[in-house]
Amino acid sequence: MRRLLLAGLIAFTVLPVAAEAPSSAQKLDLETIMANPDWMGHAVENPYWSVDGRSLYYRLKRDSSPVRDLYRIDPASGTSTKLDAAATARAEGPAIYDRAHRYAAYIFHGDVFLVELSSGRRTQVTRSALPESSPRFSADGRALQFRESNTWYVYDIASGVTSPAAVLKFADDPQAKKPDALGQQQLDLFKSLREDKADKDALHANEQELAVADASRAPQPFYLGDKQQLADTELSPDGHWMLVVTQPAHHDDGKAPDVIHYVTDSGFTETEAARTYVGRNDPAPQSVLLLDLAAHKSYPLSTDNLPGIKDDPLKAIRAKTVAELQKAGKDDDAKALKAPDVRPVTLYSMDSDSAGIVWSDDGRNAALAFLSIDNKDRWIASIDFAHHALVPQHRLHNDAWINWAFNDFGWLKDNRTLWYLSEESGYSQLYAKPVDGAAKALTSGKFEVSQPQLSNDGKWFYLSANKTAPYSYDVYRVPTSGGELNRVTQYGGMEQFALSSDDKQLAVLHSSAYVLPQLAVQNAEGGTPRELTNTMKSGFSSHQWIEPKIVEVPSTHGAGVIYAKYYGPADETNALASRPAVLFVHGAGYLQDVKQGATYYQHEQLFNNMLVQEGYVVLDMDYRASQGYGSAWRTAIYRQMGHPELEDLLDGKAWLVKNHGVDPKRVGICGGSYGGFMTEIALLRAPGEFAAGAAQRPPSDWVTYNAQYTSGILNTPQVDPEAYKISSPMTYAENLRDPLLINHGLIDDNVLASDSVRLYQRFVELHKKNFWISLYPLERHEFEHADAWYDEYRRIYELFDTWVKPVR
Structure with missing residues (x-):
């Protein structure tokens, strides 16, 4: 549950068609600003140091292509070289080093490489079809560990031999199977069967004995049963232990809706399964096994001793819903809402998509980060290896939901002090805690x-x-x-x-x-x-773009200050006393667009420039739920999405009217994804406040969004139906009175197009006027084609030109 949720609610700009840059005096037009962003320039991506520390590598998108070329640059001289295929083959990946700094290792094109630092000699350790990852030197520096999917390998540096650290089989051990009554009767009756069994047992025992005594043999398999399936593995640096994360083998993820492709290579309509709706099934609960690789034994690590894990943070909400269900005669539904005796958990998913498990460098300590499936708690625990048990080290609780970000943790170099990020003060801060001591900020x-x-x-x-x-x-x-x-x-x-x-x-x-x-x-x-x-391209950089002014909008609802970016003419002394305005609403909910760095919304920012050119002013606000302002700001929307944010947007409108001569009857609103949701909420919960709105790929009913994002903010629709009702635009459809344009990609597998189609049907049945929908057959949530971007913003511009700008 991390940043993949946030990215899921953002419209990203990746376009394939080039355009000519405008001169500094040239009037902006939609053809230019909605074209391939290659004319703007390219972002430097993923820099990392060379193995010897003398150079830097980075990637840069190629013009008119999705290919990212690799560059090498000398920091001392600034000389940068684009590497051709032959030079790229000799390049390096981001390196890790052993503690003695004798060796370095890295992953490049999915394979593992080892470098002897004194000589510079490079050894290719793997050449395989599947990619390797997570290289790490063993605690004693004699071996290099790495993984291929969930299988860990150990490369012995001296011998050059590679072997699996463990062999995991999710089946029952055939040697451990005991005969049932009939089988035992057969053994009792027939001597030959007894002899055959004795021979098999002898061979197995001999193999076990040889495996223990002979390190050159592949390890004996761990049979872990067929009731669980593998989620992740983490090997200790000393090679003694392995942590195995499992989940139920036959967990039902729930029915997935289909995305329909109408324009296809085949000419036939095609379908693909999308993600499951929230509340249709909780994420699979996870468990952890501790494997002693030396003794070939396994131990389950119970989470029952994690503080608060037997509490029910949703007790009051659950009781209210149960009472309403019972009153309605829905006793079976009420029984299904019974709280579990012990709350199920998952391992926190790290940026590498591996489980939230970090070993100390010496392999003698491990830390695991667990998240409750109800999203209210995060625990960090270490392991008591002598007793094969978890030792709670830190609990972070939030009555709303634990953040997707700010969950980093690890070990200091002393191998016994944890460090971690926590929002316990209200803001993400860094802490250190010895395993047997108190935490320090x-x-x-x-x-x-x-x-x-x-x-x-x-x-x-x-x-x-x-x-x-x-x-x-x-x-x-x-x-x-x-x-x-x-x-x-x-x-x-x-x-x-x-x-x-x-x-x-x-x-x-x-x-x-x-x-x-x-x-x-x-x-x-x-x-x-x-x-x-x-x-950056000179044609883009030479244009006189409007520098957004970061302003502070006072809240009339007790939220303090709402930071915003204001786009207006350079000289406002001769500005009209009454002029139109547009509120641009950023996506993702939890995203920060008011900052000194580059915006995620490059095309939208240029559209803001064009609007100012046409006589508008634009305000882009970091409404409540935005990133960068602490946990209280983030969780203000708990169980009431769209409510605090709308208060902030209305305060922004009032600020424009008071400070920039904006006509309160000539204010438009637009945004994509969460910004589209807020556009619909603004028109439907505050009719008459906005002259018109344009909603791009908007979630119109949260019951059809995914569990990973939505269940943290609104719980589940079964436990907390009221939160979904008051948070969904669908609920307020009858209030539509202002012009609304909806734009949606038909193959959007994040916010499904059915959200917009369903709301559109509600408007039809309610006999509403001045609402339109534009569907894009080849676009997902992140539009990719310049024609679609142009068409979308042409419609938005025409909407505002018709309903917001008038007084000509």
Whole structure:
């Protein structure tokens, strides 16, 4: 449950057609700003240091192609080289190092490579059809561990031999099967059967004995039964232990709706299954087994001792719903809502998509992060290996829901002190806790900390924080022992960073309003950076784009300040006393668009420029639920999606009227995904406030969205039907009185087009007027074709030109 949910509710811009850049004085038009973004330039992607630390690699999208080329750049001279196929074959991947710094290893084109640092000799460890991942040196430095899917391998550096760390079989052990009564009778009756069985047992016992004594043999399999299926595995660096995450083998995910493809290569209508609706089945509960690879024994790790796991955070809501069901005579439905005795959990899913399990470097400690399936708790536990039991180390509880972000954790170099992020103060901060001691806050304040990276010498944490202002992000560092949080970079628009292996240099991606992420390098302690790239196109950069002004909109609903970006003419002294405006509403719900870095919405930002050119002003607000402002801001929408956000949008409209001469009768609203949802909510819950609205790919009824995102905010529709009712635009369809345009991709497998079609049918049956729907047969949630982008925004522009701009 992490950032894959957030990305799911954003419309991303990937277009295949080029356009000519406008000159600084050229009037903007839709053909240009909705065309292939290649004319703008390209973002530098995924920088990492070379093995020797003397160069940096990064990727850059190729013009008119989805291909990402690999570049190598010398930070000292700034010389950058695009690598051809032959040079790419000699390139390296992001490296990891053994503790003695004798070797490095990395994954490149899905295979494992080992480098001897003294000589530079490179050894290809694997050449396989399936990709390997997660390279790591063993605790003693003699072996390299890596995984292929959920199978771990150990490469012995001295001998060059590779072997599986463990063999897992999800079946019953045939040797452990006991004869039933009839089988025992057969053995009692027939000598030959007894002899055959004795021979088989002897052979098996001999194999077991040889396996224990002979390290050159492949390991004997672990038979784990057929009631569970494998979810993940994590091998300890000392090779002694393996943690195996399982879930029920026959878990029912629920019925999945179909996405229908009308325009196809075959010429026939085709279907594909999409994700399951929320509440149609909970995620599969997970369990963890501890395997002792040396003794060939397995132990289940019970979660029953996690604090609060037997509580029911939904008790009051559940009781109310049960009472209403019983009153309606739905006793079976009421019984189905009985709370479990022990709440089921899943392992937190890390950015690598592996389970939330982190081993200490020496393999003597492991930390596991569990999430309750009801989304209210996150636990971090270590393992008592002597007693094969979990030891609770930290509990994070939230009456609303635990964040998808800010769940990073790991071990300090002493191998016995945990570090982790937690929102317990109301903001994501960094903590350290010895396994047998008390937690200590390493950072504190009303700002958010993310991307923690431990320096290679173990003395510092480098991290991202918006300490100076919610919209300003930079790299900071703090001693692992605690102390002052020091600012390292001065960009305000820092995106990503990578520390060199000697801890001396920091590679930084940074951006600004009209500059996509660019690469720089600087001293890791701070100082003046050296700018290494400029991948923006001159035609785009030379245009006089409107620099959005970050403003503070006062809340009339007790929320304090709502940060927003204002787009208006450079000189407002001669502006009309009464003019039209548009509120642009960002997507994802939990996303921050008001910041000093580049916006996710490149095309929409250019459309904002065009609107200002045509006499509008535009306001883009980080309404409640947006990222960057702490957990209270994020969870204000719990059980009432669309309500606090609408209050904020109406405050934004009032601010425009008061401060920028906007006519309150000439304000439009538009947005995509969650922004489309808010557009519908604004028109349906506040009729008359907006002259017209354009909703792109909007979730119109939350009962048809997925569990992973929705159940945290609204619980499930079975337990909390009222939350879904008051949060869905479908509920308020009868209130439509202002013009509404809906745009939706027909093969959207995130927010299904059926959401918009169902709402459209409600409007038809309610005899509403001035509503339209535009469907795009070849578009998913993330539009990919320039023609579709152009058509969509042509309709939006014409909607506003007809219903918002008038007074000509």
